[in-house]
Amino acid sequence: MATASPTPLPSYGNGRITRQPSMRPMVRRDSPLSALGHSSGFSANAKPLQSFDVGDSSDDERPQPMKLSAYTEALLAQNEVKSPDRPKKLVISRNPSASNTPKHDTITPAPSIRVKRVPLRGAPMRRIKRTPQGDEDHPPSQDQENLPMSVSKVHSPGKPSLVESISKPLKPQSAKDSMIQIHREDKLVPLQPMSTNTPHRPAPPPPPKMSILETATVAAGASTTKTKRRKNTFVVNGKAYTQLGKLGRGGSGDVYRVMAENCRMFALKRVKLADADESAVRGYKGEIDLLRKLENVSRVVRLYDWEIDEKKDCLSFLMEMGDADLDRILKTRQDPETHALDIPFIRFYWKEILECVLAIHEHNIVHSDLKPANFVSVQGTLKLIDFGIADAIQIDQTVNVHRDSHVGTPNYMSPESLSDTNVHARRTSGPSSSSSAPEGKIMKLGKPSDVWSLGCILYRMVYGKPPFAHIPNQIHRVMAIINPAVAIAYPDHGIGGVRVPWGLKRTLRACLNRNSALRPTIPQLLASDDPFLYPDAGDDLVISQELLGQVIQRVAERFREDRGMPDEEEIAAYAGNFYGRIRELLERP
Numbered sequence: 374m375a376t377a378s379p380t381p382l383p384s385y386g387n388g389r390i391t392r393q394p395s396m397r398p399m400v401r402r403d404s405p406l407s408a409l410g411h412s413s414g415f416s417a418n419a420k421p422l423q424s425f426d427v428g429d430s431s432d433d434e435r436p437q438p439m440k441l442s443a444y445t446e447a448l449l450a451q452n453e454v455k456s457p458d459r460p461k462k463l464v465i466s467r468n469p470s471a472s473n474t475p476k477h478d479t480i481t482p483a484p485s486i487r488v489k490r491v492p493l494r495g496a497p498m499r500r501i502k503r504t505p506q507g508d509e510d511h512p513p514s515q516d517q518e519n520l521p522m523s524v525s526k527v528h529s530p531g532k533p534s535l536v537e538s539i540s541k542p543l544k545p546q547s548a549k550d551s552m553i554q555i556h557r558e559d560k561l562v563p564l565q566p567m568s569t570n571t572p573h574r575p576a577p578p579p580p581p582k583m584s585i586l587e588t589a590t591v592a593a594g595a596s597t598t599k600t601k602r603r604k605n606t607f608v609v610n611g612k613a614y615t616q617l618g619k620l621g622r623g624g625s626g627d628v629y630r631v632m633a634e635n636c637r638m639f640a641l642k643r644v645k646l647a648d649a650d651e652s653a654v655r656g657y658k659g660e661i662d663l664l665r666k667l668e669n670v671s672r673v674v675r676l677y678d679w680e681i682d683e684k685k686d687c688l689s690f691l692m693e694m695g696d697a698d699l700d701r702i703l704k705t706r707q708d709p710e711t712h713a714l715d716i717p718f719i720r721f722y723w724k725e726i727l728e729c730v731l732a733i734h735e736h737n738i739v740h741s742d743l744k745p746a747n748f749v750s751v752q753g754t755l756k757l758i759d760f761g762i763a764d765a766i767q768i769d770q771t772v773n774v775h776r777d778s779h780v781g782t783p784n785y786m787s788p789e790s791l792s793d794t795n796v797h798a799r800r801t802s803g804p805s806s807s808s809s810a811p812e813g814k815i816m817k818l819g820k821p822s823d824v825w826s827l828g829c830i831l832y833r834m835v836y837g838k839p840p841f842a843h844i845p846n847q848i849h850r851v852m853a854i855i856n857p858a859v860a861i862a863y864p865d866h867g868i869g870g871v872r873v874p875w876g877l878k879r880t881l882r883a884c885l886n887r888n889s890a891l892r893p894t895i896p897q898l899l900a901s902d903d904p905f906l907y908p909d910a911g912d913d914l915v916i917s918q919e920l921l922g923q924v925i926q927r928v929a930e931r932f933r934e935d936r937g938m939p940d941e942e943e944i945a946a947y948a949g950n951f952y953g954r955i956r957e958l959l960e961r962p
């Protein structure tokens with residue numbers, strides 16, 4: 374059986390089988406081609422073969438077979454590929470199951486396959502590019518893309534797959550030839566509706582849940598623990614943050630702009646605990662509790678993380694970062710030397726402020742330290758910070774707030790917050806309990822106390838300074854705030870000599886009422902008929918001095934006429950008549 378002559382190898386270039394020179398003597402085998410005869414063609418009488426190799430795969434002169442992915446192999450093994458006239462790259466095989474009588478061997482072109490991977494919901498989707506003819510055959514409405522393809526099977530039982538039967542790699546061909554020739558033998562069926570046309574593939578498991586902090590600071594593929602700790606880096610609970618500058622300074626510490634590993638910016642407040650007394654520590658604890666309680670309130674800066682560093686005796690708050698605080702915004706936009714009263718600007722920020730305070734009042738929390746520096750603008754939206762002395766209020770709508778000595782300016786503090794209620798507290802609790810009374814001042818504060826502070830902020834926006842800021846001595850100032858006999862001035866003109874609208878003045882007076890029970894609530898200040906926030910709302914007419922003069926003139930003329938005194942009915946009708954006439958005049962373009 375074995376001879377020294379080289380095995381004839383098929384040449385697929387022109388469909389003729391030719392001999393190829395061999396570099397080394399080869400053992401003659403029962404080549405499948407010998408069963409077919411020589412280049413004279415394929416014999417129908419040839420002995421049926423289950424399968425055979427073409428050539429000698431161990432022949433090192435010949436290029437290696439084309440490598441296909443496991444997916445492609447599986448695809449080809451499952452489907453039949455029927456070839457049109459593809460003279461090149463023949464694969465010769467027989468499918469005995471097709472017929473018991475051996476007819477002609479199937480001559481099948483080796484397909485060239487393009488596999489395009491399209492990620493779909495985490496699972497790879499593979500498509501086979503179809504020939505242009507295929508597209509012509511099937512209008513888009515009958516696109517059979519999702520149906521199983523039927524291709525001529527090149528498979529012999531006992532043999533691994535078609536791919537392994539390919540003895541030579543495919544040569545690069547023309548664009549047309551390189552397209553896979555896929556023939557659909559099945560009848561075309563329209564696509565199923567979307568609901569039933571989805572791949573039967575289990576959905577990938579949901580990603581593991583991450584905390585808010587992890588979501589905000591996660592860096593793709595990076596480990597936080599291996600971070601090189603540089604000099605300008607703060608570490609909070611093992612996560613490193615690069616310090617990029619200072620955002621502000623408060624009574625308790627500095628606030629820095631920091632960057633997480635994923636380049637996201639945060640505000641990091643660092644409080645030196647060495648300087649803090651017991652009531653201050655209580656305040657920080659309360660601040661953490663409240664910020665966590667208000668975690669999902671969009672008008673409160675979010676607390677992402679916090680940590681007590683016992684070595685450094687320092688408390689860190691990692692927070693959502695604001696672009697600027699309202700104090701800075703007012704200083705740059707409302708310098709009385711260079712700016713004039715800008716009513717739309719005030720209206721915008723007043724509404725923002727009210728929305729912030731409404732959000733915490735709805736959670737029955739009084740801030741107790743409202744001032745422009747405690748509102749920060751986050752991408753144009755104001756949010757509240759600094760809940761150091763804020764507290765949750767009880768049913769009686771007031772709360773005992775402990776203020777320690779580090780409280781700064783009293784400019785925005787309500788009269789009730791500046792009154793020492795310790796006397797009252799001591800009196801009601803008796804001398805025996807005085808030892809257990811906390812240090813510092815105790816104030817009964819409620820929501821109206823925040824409303825007073827808002828009145829002071831609005832006053833500053835209108836006149837450039839809070840109402841009692843003109844009193845230089847701080848003790849005199851405090852005394853003036855709590856003394857009902859000291860009237861607050863409401864000049865007609867604000868910053869830059871601009872006239873203050875009456876609706877704005879009305880709001881100021883209402884908020885700065887020393888009787889806390891008479892102050893408006895935040896929902897009342899935000900009401901859609903508020904004359905300052907919504908000057909065009911309601912049925913009120915804005916009447917100029919000139920027009921009012923004309924009205925009075927008409928009434929005087931009526932009396933000058935010799936028609937006698939008007940009766941009660943006529944006088945009662947005046948208001949409605951004039952009102953309607955003025956409205957008519959104003960509504961004219």
Ligand SMILES: Nc1ncnc2c1ncn2[C@@H]1O[C@H](COP(=O)(O)OP(=O)(O)OP(=O)(O)O)[C@@H](O)[C@H]1O
Nearest residue numbers: 620621622623624625626628640694695698746759
């Ligand atoms: N999240 C933040 N984003 C941007 N800036 C901030 C943020 N938190 C604080 N700041 C800046 O730092 C300043 C001081 O912050 P904060 O009021 O929290 O400190 P504090 O020590 O509690 O101050 P206070 O003495 O008023 O109680 C703020 O006025 C503001 O300018």
